[in-house]
Amino acid sequence: MKEIRPDEIKRIQLDMLKDLHTFCMEHDINYSLAYGTLLGAVRHQGYIPWDDDVDLMMPRTDYDRFVKTYGNKTYRIVDMSVNPDYGLSYAKVEDTRTIMDENVEGGSAYGVYIDVFPVDNVPDGMSERKIFYRKKSVLNILFNLKTVRVAKGRSLLKNLVLLMSHMLLSFVSRQYLAHRMSEMAIRFQGEKTSFMGIVAPADSRIEEVIPSCFFDEYIELPFEDVLVMSIKEFDKYLTAAYGDYMQLPPVEKRVSHHVFKAYWK
Numbered sequence: 177m178k179e180i181r182p183d184e185i186k187r188i189q190l191d192m193l194k195d196l197h198t199f200c201m202e203h204d205i206n207y208s209l210a211y212g213t214l215l216g217a218v219r220h221q222g223y224i225p226w227d228d229d230v231d232l233m234m235p236r237t238d239y240d241r242f243v244k245t246y247g248n249k250t251y252r253i254v255d256m257s258v259n260p261d262y263g264l265s266y267a268k269v270e271d272t273r274t275i276m277d278e279n280v281e282g283g284s285a286y287g288v289y290i291d292v293f294p295v296d297n298v299p300d301g302m303s304e305r306k307i308f309y310r311k312k313s314v315l316n317i318l319f320n321l322k323t324v325r326v327a328k329g330r331s332l333l334k335n336l337v338l339l340m341s342h343m344l345l346s347f348v349s350r351q352y353l354a355h356r357m358s359e360m361a362i363r364f365q366g367e368k369t370s371f372m373g374i375v376a377p378a379d380s381r382i383e384e385v386i387p388s389c390f391f392d393e394y395i396e397l398p399f400e401d402v403l404v405m406s407i408k409e410f411d412k413y414l415t416a417a418y419g420d421y422m423q424l425p426p427v428e429k430r431v432s433h434h435v436f437k438a439y440w441k
Contacts, residue, residue: 177439180274180288182228185438186400188271188288189230192251193402196232196269196290199246200405206238206394208407210293210374213399215414215421222400226430230290233374235391236365239294243267254286256354261285263323263350265357265376267292278436288438293374297364298385300371309382312360316378319353321345327435384417 180188200207209217210233216224234242243255246269255267262285274287299305321341330338361375373385386409393408407413414421424430 177275177441180438180440185228185288186223188274189290190400190402192269192271192288192290193230193399193404195248195251196246197402197404200242203241203245205234205242206391206405207232207234207242207292208391208394208405208410209233209397209399211417214406214410215418217397217399217404217406218410218414219422221398226432228432228434231293232290233293233295235372236294236296236362239267239292242292254289256351256358259285260351263354265354265361265378266294273441275439275441276436277439278434284436287441294361294376295372295391296361296375297367297369297388298371298373298375299364300369305371305382305385308363309380312357312375312380315353315357315360316380318345318348319350319357319378322348322353323350381417384413386413386416 196207199205208214209231211231212224212227213229213231216222216227243253243257246253250272251269252272253267254262254270256262256265268286268289268291270287270289272287276284276287276289278284299308321338322345324338326335326338357378358376361380370388371385372388372391373382374380390407390409390413394405395408395410396403397406397410398404
């Protein structure tokens with residue numbers, strides 16, 4: 177198989193993003209850039225120079241419709257509902273012509289992708305919210321201990337902890353933990369709470385909880401050569417997530433946190 181260069185990966189993601197945007201506009205599905213992708217759009221009008229992925233978020237009702245209806249010959253949804261070997265609590269849109277090799281235990285069963293995260297209701301009261309996120313953090317820790325690979329660049333102690341964790345958690349599947357995380361994320365589905373957040377993944381953060389009304393209005397932003405959607409109140413979201421987000425981090429922190437290779441099939 178031929179390895180795909182980093183610049184080619186970004187081009188694949190951008191073409192995928194164009195198709196996804198068109199589909200969502202045609203089917204009245206709300207979505208927004210999320211995490212560092214939204215930060216990149218606002219601060220750099222595209223990718224953060226040292227970043228290499230694309231993250232989107234959708235209110236749960238839009239997310240469910242998107243997962244059930246999106247797909248074509250080139251791009252398709254990878255989700256627990258359509259792929260029993262997929263062990264994550266959120267969806268990916270993958271390019272079916274490619275295959276990824278990511279630094280996760282058990283490998284990856286998808287191609288070059290865009291992450292799509294559901295946004296879920298969370299408790300209004302801060303004390304109840306903290307308890308909810310504390311319970312979720314237990315699943316996050318178990319999931320990361322189960323899936324993170326032993327690596328040469330990691331300290332001996334951390335690799336030993338991972339090895340022991342892999343043995344202790346060998347009787348628990350990644351898919352089981354992902355299902356538990358997804359079930360917890362929809363705990364308040366159908367309730368009219370005043371706050372929402374990205375709960376499903378294993379790095380869910382209480383700091384990024386924002387008012388539910390932020391997901392009522394959207395605007396277009398340029399991302400490289402693609403026009404994409406963002407929640408209108410992106411400044412408040414980014415401030416909650418990153419603080420003074422327009423300030424560049426120290427040079428030593430301007431590195432990608434993703435370890436993967438991609439190939440053409």
